[in-house]
Amino acid sequence: MFDTVFTTIGSTTQHLKVYNPYDQKVLISSVKLAKAETSNFRLNVNGVSSNEVKNLEIAPFDSLYIFVEVTIDPNGQNLPLVVKDSIEFVTNSNPQDVDLVAWGQDFKLVKGKIPKNTIWTNEKPYLVYTDAYVDSISSLTIQAGTKVYFHKEAGLHVEGRVVAKGTVENPIIFHGDRLETVYSNVPDQWDGISLYPGSKNNEFSNVEIKNANIGLLIGNVGEENSADVTLNNVKIQNMAYAGIFAMESGIKATNCLITNCGYYAVALLVSGNYEFNHSTIANYWPQYGFKTRTTPAVYIANVLNVAKDKKDYVGDIAKADFSNCIITGNVLDNNELYLKVNPDKIFNYKFERCVIQLDKTDVFKTSAQHYLNCFKIRPDSIFVDPYKKFNFELDSLSRAKDTANRTISKLYPTDLKGRDRFLDNGPDIGALERQEKKSK
Structure with missing residues (x-):
């Protein structure tokens, strides 16, 4: 059984083993695809690439491998299609077979520069095979329900403008193009989305x-023009490097869930204007074979050194405000927030009614003007199951439950999933509202 694959592109390789359970050798007269050369499938039988192999010997209690690949031709329709075949075995005139089933999806291929003022619709998924570029005089509009898949090392690069407006029921998806279940939570399958200075x-x-590698790369250092973006109800998950990596740019983010990144969930650097409301930033990096994370979930600095022999980039952070937000994760020293300050430059920041994972909370008193009614939390004390199921709904005993600043919550009365924040005892901190019956 093959998961959905893109037409004309091909699939991952599946395999099966053929056993001889007897104490003497077995001669298999033939192994072949039933549809022969007209099949969408391809075989490699014991190292031989052919859709039919004859006279195979298997030694007593031994086995051999058969590898199977599939390519599906486009059908010109919007719905997935199913392709079937079988591997037929003949041993001592006895037939046996193994069924092969694959689903394919037709798509629209994207390579290189996108035409001016393009609209991507939800009729078929888009496959970005190398890179997609929106130049400085162009815009890209993406309709609700559109799925955009990226091949390895591909990305979306924006010098102009991108407007991607989904709905709660029909979100817009940006994923890698490996649709097999085994790849569903593997990072670094594609590059990410880059918003260049002037965008x-x-x-x-x-x-x-x-x-991806970096979910949203926004701006750059040493450029005259900044970039800016508004994020509403956005999930950024499983990034090899960072969820949001912003330099000299502007962000307004509401109801965002940013999780599981190899270095930073959110990094705001050099200068800019940043505002996060009712967002959950939870970096439970599960490693995926990469090295253990030692960097904080949120890193804010008005200074950046790109190389030892180069001059530091410094700038003014006019605003870095977090309201009704969760900042937590599984870093070893329990500090998931780090601020790096150049005292010669502006560094305006504020955390209001936030739940923050810190080893020490002296700053809540010594810098009270920057931490308004914030709470310290311990790791693993806030979500249902952040490790195995990546479930970032609030636990029933979570410190974030019913404790948000109501005035701020009234500005954003529904959560990431469209649920009302005011149906129970009070709005919750973070992007996801746990709805329970009101206490009498």
Whole structure:
């Protein structure tokens, strides 16, 4: 059984083993695909690439491997199609067979520069095979329900503007192009989305960005123009490096869930204007064979050194405000927030009614003007199951439950999933509202 694959592109390789359970050798007269050369499938039988192999000997109690690949031709329709065949075995005139089943999805291929003022619709998924570019005089509009898949090392690069507005029921998906279940939570399958300096008025609403290197790379250092983006109901998950990596840019983010990144969930650097409301930033990096994370979930600095022999980049962070947000994770020293300050430059920041994982909370008193009614939490004390099921709904005993600043919550009365924040005892801190019956 093969998971959904893109037409003309091919699939992962599946395999099966053929056993001889007897104490004497067995001669298999033939192994072949039933549809022979007209089949969409391809065989490699014991190291021989052919759709039919004859006279195979298997030694007593031994076995051999058969590897199977599939390529599906486009059908010109919007719905997935199913392709079937079988591997036929003949041993001592006795027939046996193994069924092969694969689903394919037709798609629209994207390579290189996107035409001016393009609209991507939800009729078919898009496959970005190398890179997609939106130049400085162009815009890309993406309709609700659109799925955009990226091949290895591909990305979306924006100098102009991108407007991706999904709905709670029909979100916009940005994923890698490996659709097999085994790849569903593997990072670094594609590069990510880059908003270059001068890229203005970008909007992402009800969008899921998953399994890339950097989810959103915004701006750059040493450029005259900044980039900016508005994020509403956005999930950014499983990034090899960072969820959001912003330099000299502007962000307004609401109801965002940013989780499981190899270095930083959110990094805000050098200068800019940043605002996060009712967002959950939870970096439970599960390693995936990569090294253990030692960097904080949130890193904010008005200074950046790119190389030992180069001059530091410094700038003014006019605003870095977090309201009704969760900042937590599984870093070893329990500090998931780190601020790096150049005292010669502006560094305005504020955390209001936030739940923050810190080893020490002296700053809540010594810098009370920057931490308004914030709470310290311990790791693993806030979500249902952040490790195995990646479930970032609030636990029933979570410190974030019913404790949000109500005035701020009234500005954003529904959560990431469209649920009312005011149906129980009070709005919750973070992007996801745990709805329970009101206490009498």
